[in-house]
Amino acid sequence: MKGFNVRFILPGSTKEAAVAGGTDLLSAAMKAGIVISASCGGEGLCGKCKVIIGQKKVLACETIVEHDLEVTIPRESLEIHEKGAAESEEFTKGVVLKRENAYPYFPLVTKVYLKLAAPTADDNVSDLDRICRELGKKVDSLHISTKLANVKFLSETLRDSDFEITVVLGYKEGGFSIIAVEPGDTTGRNYGFAFDIGTTTVVGQLIDLNSREILGTRIAFNKQASYGSDVITRIVFASAPEGLEKSHKAVTSNMNEMIDDLTGACGVNLGDIYAITCAGNMTMMHLLLKIDPSAIRKPPYIPTTTAFPAIHSSEAGIDANPKSLVSFLPGVGTYVGGDIVAGVLACGLFENDGLSLLIDIGTNGEIVLGNRDWMMGAAASAGPAFEGSGLSCGMKAVRGAIQKVDIDAGLNVKCDIIGGSKALGVCGSGYIDLLCQMLKRGIIDKAGKIDMNIKSSRARRGENVNEFVLAFKSETDAGKDIIITEDDIENLKRSKGAIYSAIISLLAKVGKDINEVAKIYIAGGFGNYLNIENAVSIGLLPDVKRGVYEFIGNSSLAGARMSLLSKEAFMVADGIAKSITYIDLSAEPTYMDEYVASLFFPHTNLRRFPSVRS
Amino acid sequence: MKGFNVRFILPGSTKEAAVAGGTDLLSAAMKAGIVISASCGGEGLCGKCKVIIGQKKVLACETIVEHDLEVTIPRESLEIHEKGAAESEEFTKGVVLKRENAYPYFPLVTKVYLKLAAPTADDNVSDLDRICRELGKKVDSLHISTKLANVKFLSETLRDSDFEITVVLGYKEGGFSIIAVEPGDTTGRNYGFAFDIGTTTVVGQLIDLNSREILGTRIAFNKQASYGSDVITRIVFASAPEGLEKSHKAVTSNMNEMIDDLTGACGVNLGDIYAITCAGNMTMMHLLLKIDPSAIRKPPYIPTTTAFPAIHSSEAGIDANPKSLVSFLPGVGTYVGGDIVAGVLACGLFENDGLSLLIDIGTNGEIVLGNRDWMMGAAASAGPAFEGSGLSCGMKAVRGAIQKVDIDAGLNVKCDIIGGSKALGVCGSGYIDLLCQMLKRGIIDKAGKIDMNIKSSRARRGENVNEFVLAFKSETDAGKDIIITEDDIENLKRSKGAIYSAIISLLAKVGKDINEVAKIYIAGGFGNYLNIENAVSIGLLPDVKRGVYEFIGNSSLAGARMSLLSKEAFMVADGIAKSITYIDLSAEPTYMDEYVASLFFPHTNLRRFPSVRS
Numbered sequence A, B: 001m002k003g004f005n006v007r008f009i010l011p012g013s014t015k016e017a018a019v020a021g022g023t024d025l026l027s028a029a030m031k032a033g034i035v036i037s038a039s040c041g042g043e044g045l046c047g048k049c050k051v052i053i054g055q056k057k058v059l060a061c062e063t064i065v066e067h068d069l070e071v072t073i074p075r076e077s078l079e080i081h082e083k084g085a086a087e088s089e090e091f092t093k094g095v096v097l098k099r100e101n102a103y104p105y106f107p108l109v110t111k112v113y114l115k116l117a118a119p120t121a122d123d124n125v126s127d128l129d130r131i132c133r134e135l136g137k138k139v140d141s142l143h144i145s146t147k148l149a150n151v152k153f154l155s156e157t158l159r160d161s162d163f164e165i166t167v168v169l170g171y172k173e174g175g176f177s178i179i180a181v182e183p184g185d186t187t188g189r190n191y192g193f194a195f196d197i198g199t200t201t202v203v204g205q206l207i208d209l210n211s212r213e214i215l216g217t218r219i220a221f222n223k224q225a226s227y228g229s230d231v232i233t234r235i236v237f238a239s240a241p242e243g244l245e246k247s248h249k250a251v252t253s254n255m256n257e258m259i260d261d262l263t264g265a266c267g268v269n270l271g272d273i274y275a276i277t278c279a280g281n282m283t284m285m286h287l288l289l290k291i292d293p294s295a296i297r298k299p300p301y302i303p304t305t306t307a308f309p310a311i312h313s314s315e316a317g318i319d320a321n322p323k324s325l326v327s328f329l330p331g332v333g334t335y336v337g338g339d340i341v342a343g344v345l346a347c348g349l350f351e352n353d354g355l356s357l358l359i360d361i362g363t364n365g366e367i368v369l370g371n372r373d374w375m376m377g378a379a380a381s382a383g384p385a386f387e388g389s390g391l392s393c394g395m396k397a398v399r400g401a402i403q404k405v406d407i408d409a410g411l412n413v414k415c416d417i418i419g420g421s422k423a424l425g426v427c428g429s430g431y432i433d434l435l436c437q438m439l440k441r442g443i444i445d446k447a448g449k450i451d452m453n454i455k456s457s458r459a460r461r462g463e464n465v466n467e468f469v470l471a472f473k474s475e476t477d478a479g480k481d482i483i484i485t486e487d488d489i490e491n492l493k494r495s496k497g498a499i500y501s502a503i504i505s506l507l508a509k510v511g512k513d514i515n516e517v518a519k520i521y522i523a524g525g526f527g528n529y530l531n532i533e534n535a536v537s538i539g540l541l542p543d544v545k546r547g548v549y550e551f552i553g554n555s556s557l558a559g560a561r562m563s564l565l566s567k568e569a570f571m572v573a574d575g576i577a578k579s580i581t582y583i584d585l586s587a588e589p590t591y592m593d594e595y596v597a598s599l600f601f602p603h604t605n606l607r608r609f610p611s612v613r614s
Helices: A025-031 A094-099 A127-138 A154-160 A223-227 A231-239 A243-266 A282-288 A338-347 A428-440 A486-509 A532-537 A555-565 A567-579 A591-597 B025-031 B094-099 B127-138 B154-160 B223-227 B231-239 B243-266 B282-288 B338-347 B428-440 B486-509 B532-537 B555-565 B567-579 B591-597
Strands: A003-010 A013-020 A050-053 A056-059 A069-072 A109-115 A144-146 A164-172 A175-183 A191-197 A201-208 A214-221 A273-280 A325-328 A356-361 A364-370 A375-381 A401-407 A413-417 A459-461 A466-471 A482-485 A519-524 A549-553 A580-582 B003-010 B013-020 B050-053 B056-059 B069-072 B109-115 B144-146 B164-172 B175-183 B191-197 B201-208 B214-221 B273-280 B325-328 B356-361 B364-370 B375-381 B401-407 B413-417 B459-461 B466-471 B482-485 B519-524 B549-553 B580-582
Touching: A003 A025, A013 A025, A025 A069, A094 A338, A094 A549, A094 A555, A109 A127, A109 A175, A109 A273, A127 A144, A127 A154, A127 A164, A154 A175, A164 A273, A164 A325, A191 A243, A191 A282, A191 A338, A191 A555, A201 A243, A201 A555, A214 A223, A214 A243, A223 A231, A223 A243, A231 A243, A231 A282, A243 A282, A273 A282, A273 A338, A273 A555, A338 A356, A338 A364, A338 A519, A338 A549, A338 A555, A338 A567, A338 A580, A356 A486, A356 A555, A364 A486, A375 A486, A401 A428, A401 A466, A413 A466, A428 A482, A428 A486, A428 A532, A482 A486, A486 A591, A519 A555, A549 A555, A555 A567, A567 A580, B003 B025, B013 B025, B025 B069, B094 B338, B094 B549, B094 B555, B109 B127, B109 B175, B109 B273, B127 B144, B127 B154, B127 B164, B154 B175, B164 B273, B164 B325, B191 B243, B191 B282, B191 B338, B191 B555, B201 B243, B201 B555, B214 B223, B214 B243, B223 B231, B223 B243, B231 B243, B231 B282, B243 B282, B273 B282, B273 B338, B273 B555, B338 B356, B338 B364, B338 B519, B338 B549, B338 B555, B338 B567, B338 B580, B356 B486, B356 B555, B364 B486, B375 B486, B401 B428, B401 B466, B413 B466, B428 B482, B428 B486, B428 B532, B482 B486, B486 B591, B519 B555, B549 B555, B555 B567, B567 B580
Parallel strands: A003 A069, A144 A175, A191 A273, A273 A325, A356 A519, A375 A580, A519 A549, B003 B069, B144 B175, B191 B273, B273 B325, B356 B519, B375 B580, B519 B549
Antiparallel strands: A003 A013, A050 A056, A050 A069, A109 A164, A164 A175, A191 A201, A201 A214, A356 A364, A364 A375, A401 A413, A459 A466, A466 A482, B003 B013, B050 B056, B050 B069, B109 B164, B164 B175, B191 B201, B201 B214, B356 B364, B364 B375, B401 B413, B459 B466, B466 B482
């Protein structure tokens, strides 16, 4: 096979790539780390990938490298990003870690190297038939189809590569499609991304689809946050002119930063990213895909669809190989989305004999109750407090976040900080510990009011409300005192109340008692640590035997990753989505009473929290 | 349902359309008879459908009509065509006419009107699920899928139309996809086109998919003709820089003229054209779809693919609803294409008990021999003479063409002209009669040379060669004498020789004699008339019992039409393509000898033509 050198002249810099003959310029540019605009997915339709060879403008997607080339890329043909996501630790815990490889390894995008016999007069089937005939020997599949774009230059690609090619197969609608054909053997390079698209937090992971290794994780606040902190305000924003476009761009910008950052850090070419899976709630999926979400927030609260067709990354403005396949975990209903289905897949609740509960603590607190025979799902508007958003000193569970808090009898505060450096702020698990310790030391009362009579300079009057200082400016890297205010406490109290009352209401709906539940999985973006005992103490979680609880970390991301690595897992997720019954708790007459009753630490009815009372 | 008025301001004119709320501007423009560029198929990807509302540029495909509007369409957003196709009569004859409705009526694109119950708190499935649930009651189907583009505005379309919609279903890869959702009941308007894309001739038919009526037929010489008259020269041209693009544009321009002309003449809106089927030879399909055809003409003669994925019309630059589905009859091998598969479908050869032969007389003369158990296909390079191309006074079988010729003993020429008007030229069936009569009257000898000693001023010396006058200028509308030259006769002799020798060689290959053949179907663009007796007399067709022969007209077009109107017929065509074995006659040692022996009228070996000899 012939190899050629392509030199790309960019505004202000120059990059090079060595590529096999028959490679198109879009792929060659990706290999040089350059993202050329190609909104149509490199199908020769959008005309955005214009580059200049000599004096002549050509489309990069339709131009094949057949000799050494110098290609000028005009500024308007380049994709441009800003930076922002933070490095993060791996989130998977407990049973999810064990289930990680529960399904047969078969990534949603698979590369197959074929060394084909050259055609002869006696073996004169078409090029595509030759490929499919050989593929048939290597892949058991329901059907193999392809798009026109993958056929146009097939003849040249095959002949320039001496009939040694790599076929990129994407799993879609129950079968395989040929999504690309690359010259030579490129099977060694096959990468994918798993995304958890939360209302408040977006997490992305770069995965080596060959070794199944997680190469890196990034976490960022969803940039849509500036358009509202919960899904309702986001929908209102998206319903206004250009709101949908802005919302879409905000979250894809989150994703693209992570992709850019992680591929850069790991030395992976964008052109080798062929598979992306996304798990997110229904509103996030609508906004990501620019589907009008208006009907979600108006009675009777209807999403346009709960299952989203797989698309090319370029259709959603996501940077990867333009022919890559983006798949979405299907959801259940308006407020139980693909993130929760991913969570059920990850923890295996749907296979349990005993009654089980999955509680995902996010901007919406979602709950799934059930076992192998039935499942019910519900949601409560918890707000982003436990994700570290909307609080004076809140932050994500990344380096610099206070994740554990202890307060001794002398009211000295001891903090454990992620990464071991000086504190920048407090993450969700830190707030749970902090509330628990403040209650224990009498710093706050059951209503969440700070006792200004305690003997400590930490309790003080802030600008408008009373506040408590965890760490003074000199001890931190925050450039200010790290505090918690009565407003923050109120915010956290409402969050924990919403989640707790949703759990109890859903149980009541099916006539079950919390003590009948054999297993409770706690999911959420708490990093590596969540103190269940403390979460019970503040009334966030029901007061049952502690052995019932298991903290499983970010199960949405885990489910997306499992699906990325196993088409069978992806199919199982589809079955899970179909078997969960969605319950609208706001229509339950007892829910509001339950909520109001839970707006105390731990609860107005202490009999519900016997271990806390004692 | 609310209706709104959209006024389109074009460069130099104004058009209006009344549309239902929820209609996108691309469809609204189509309703007003305006074709806006949308190469991506209205998926919001290509950005070509820019229109101006007020001062603001928006994409027509992403803009929904919600009130009366005035929309300015800039010149660069418009598709522009030239004119040229001629009206034609219907071509189907004999058994094909009987088989026209042999398969269950189920067009490749079907519209289903749904009056959906509005969602309630108790019936809160997603919009798409609501549609699919109702569709499931009305359509038996393998699977229903949809693309993202059809989901984006679904919520608005449903609510603006009070949940009364028409779902447009397209048949593709063995199942149905939702290709569009229209507000209100539009089932009364569903139209399609069937195309026969020949090397020399392109024929298009507008079909009412509800009534199955043929609304009109147009025929034109393939504009690629200026890039070569046979597939080899076309491939050479297409292999040069920009040649492929030019070849593609030439044939789509043919198609678009016919679409424009027929929809205009029949008062059909382009936006109501959702289905197109094309039958054509392998090279024509490669050029139409911009697939590099180079390997077809180099040993061992390999096409990129013999089966072509269904596409949106916009992907190939064909004017119709941008979401319409264009399907292609699959082919067998390099020189037996989808046109021949369509022909086998149309005449039913593949179901015959007795040995049967299909002979399609076109630029390539293709032959299929076989029965219900086996089929073999082969081709010979006949050239376009019998299509009326490449001859001094040749023309298509349309109004003004001499289709029958009689010459009496006094050498007076009597012509029958299509449409009954004065002659413009001679079509294929006219040339067959003419050659036969000239032989009979001794005007030409067996080698095709004109006897200059005959007593008629019709035989004369032309510019370079001898010629014979059929009709003098004053008798015609041609503005010149209508003649046949010795060069024309040589051309026709080679054509008939290529076809006859291919028939005999294929029979020899399988050890069969021509007299064992129970049925011979003759297909080709001869209009309504072909004199089999005369065709045998000149040695174009073998000298067997005349009752064996049946003239079936343009069977490629008929097969395309049958597939358009029946998904089952389309599936049967797929099976036919797979069961024909392709034979490369050029590799047969006897073929060249047979060809040379047939370069006489009727043949060097008169024992092969006993009825002619007598």
